[in-house]
Amino acid sequence: MKLAILSRAPQSYSTERLRLAALDRGHECDVLDTLRFAIDLSHGEPDLQWQGVPIADYDAIIPRVGASITYFGSAVVRQFQQMDIYTPVTANGIMNSRDKLRAMQILSRHDIGIPATTFVRDRSDVLPAIERVGGAPVVIKLLEGTQGIGVILAPDTGVAEAIIETLQVTRQNVLIQQFIAESRGRDIRAFVVGDRVVAAMRRSAQGDEFRSNVHRGGSVAGVDLDRTYERTAVEAAQLMGLRVAGVDMLEGNEGPLVMEVNSSPGLEGIERATELDVAGAILDYIAARVDFPQLDIRQRLAHSAGYGVAEVLVRDDGSFVGKELADTEITERDITVLTIRRDDDVIANPKKSTILEANDRLLCFGQLDLMRDMVPKRKRRRQKVQPLPEHVLPETDGPT
Numbered sequence: 001m002k003l004a005i006l007s008r009a010p011q012s013y014s015t016e017r018l019r020l021a022a023l024d025r026g027h028e029c030d031v032l033d034t035l036r037f038a039i040d041l042s043h044g045e046p047d048l049q050w051q052g053v054p055i056a057d058y059d060a061i062i063p064r065v066g067a068s069i070t071y072f073g074s075a076v077v078r079q080f081q082q083m084d085i086y087t088p089v090t091a092n093g094i095m096n097s098r099d100k101l102r103a104m105q106i107l108s109r110h111d112i113g114i115p116a117t118t119f120v121r122d123r124s125d126v127l128p129a130i131e132r133v134g135g136a137p138v139v140i141k142l143l144e145g146t147q148g149i150g151v152i153l154a155p156d157t158g159v160a161e162a163i164i165e166t167l168q169v170t171r172q173n174v175l176i177q178q179f180i181a182e183s184r185g186r187d188i189r190a191f192v193v194g195d196r197v198v199a200a201m202r203r204s205a206q207g208d209e210f211r212s213n214v215h216r217g218g219s220v221a222g223v224d225l226d227r228t229y230e231r232t233a234v235e236a237a238q239l240m241g242l243r244v245a246g247v248d249m250l251e252g253n254e255g256p257l258v259m260e261v262n263s264s265p266g267l268e269g270i271e272r273a274t275e276l277d278v279a280g281a282i283l284d285y286i287a288a289r290v291d292f293p294q295l296d297i298r299q300r301l302a303h304s305a306g307y308g309v310a311e312v313l314v315r316d317d318g319s320f321v322g323k324e325l326a327d328t329e330i331t332e333r334d335i336t337v338l339t340i341r342r343d344d345d346v347i348a349n350p351k352k353s354t355i356l357e358a359n360d361r362l363l364c365f366g367q368l369d370l371m372r373d374m375v376p377k378r379k380r381r382r383q384k385v386q387p388l389p390e391h392v393l394p395e396t397d398g399p400t
Contacts, residue, residue, distance in 0.1 A: 010031045013268040093241030115180055115252075119175055138160050201221060243285070310375050
């Protein structure tokens with residue numbers, strides 16, 4: 001396998017460990033400065049140059065894209081993907097995870113624990129937002145930041161309001177997040193590779209510091225995670241579009257709460273804390289998957305008029321419950337079932353003899369018109385309707 005590591009820090013611990021792990025396994029490996037790429041676009045011929053020379057025919061890449069070059073770095077990774085070169089860290093994954101608001105929006109749609117979070121811009125909305133996440137103390141976060149930078153604990157409402165107002169004046173976007181008191185100064189970093197956690201450590205803050213980042217003097221120790229923490233970490237990484245990721249979780253009273261998903265996690269802290277070969281696990285995973293580059297389903301279906309992917313819900317009172325897949329109208333309509341999600345389990349490529357249960361969610365491919373009556377109706381949120389404040393009511397004595 002011929003591999004390229006995209007990194008601006010060739011001497012860093014993480015880059016060097018990945019390079020040596022590749023060489024130890026007999027792979028060719030180059031370390032390429034991400035900012036030295038040029039993206040060339042022409043009809044049917046996506047291409048890249050590095051330092052003015054067309055790149056070699058790589059089988060896979062490992063992106064190590066820092067926060068300061070997120071946009072350009074993700075563009076380079078996307079170009080590799082368009083050239084059908086495998087990467088365990090996709091461009092969408094980098095963009096999703098790097099923007100904290102976008103990451104929380106994605107995770108909140110799924111059955112994954114996260115701290116209560118809100119995002120507002122108008123000053124008059126700040127106090128109600130703080131109350132919605134449980135009141136002070138609250139955590140205030142810049143949308144983009146790493147190593148604990150831009151994360152502030154506001155002890156009371158007045159301080160929180162002043163901090164948010166100051167940051168907004170400087171054109172900074174901030175999240176307001178629930179403070180998880182039982183996990184103060186402590187969190188879990190789970191290192192996900194593929195569909196498993198290959199290593200995990202507990203990070204503990206120093207002194208009165210509530211941020212547990214190693215770069216802030218926090219201490220680390222290896223830890224064995226239970227199934228709930230492992231499942232949460234793996235699913236959070238995969239929802240971002242990442243097959244290699246560091247998932248940071250708070251230890252809440254009711255289970256894990258995902259704080260952040262890191263698309264370029266460092267190896268030094270976790271390898272030293274656990275004494276595990278994390279770099280080797282990454283290389284072994286890539287070698288096993290290199291022949292299967294990430295596919296963008298939307299691009300592949302662009303010319304399949306009328307076809308698409310939809311989710312079908314097996315209703316409690318429906319005719320599917322207790323039937324084999326082959327005996328349902330799904331098969332009659334020439335619809336292919338890709339997966340069945342049942343509680344926390346996923347049945348991939350289910351057999352026609354699979355018996356369906358209530359609340360199964362079937363990911364299907366076929367003609368959308370034939371699936372229309374099977375797709376569950378979109379949920380309508382039932383909320384008490386309140387009148388708009390007077391200052392936003394429309395005028396009644398003139399044209400609108």
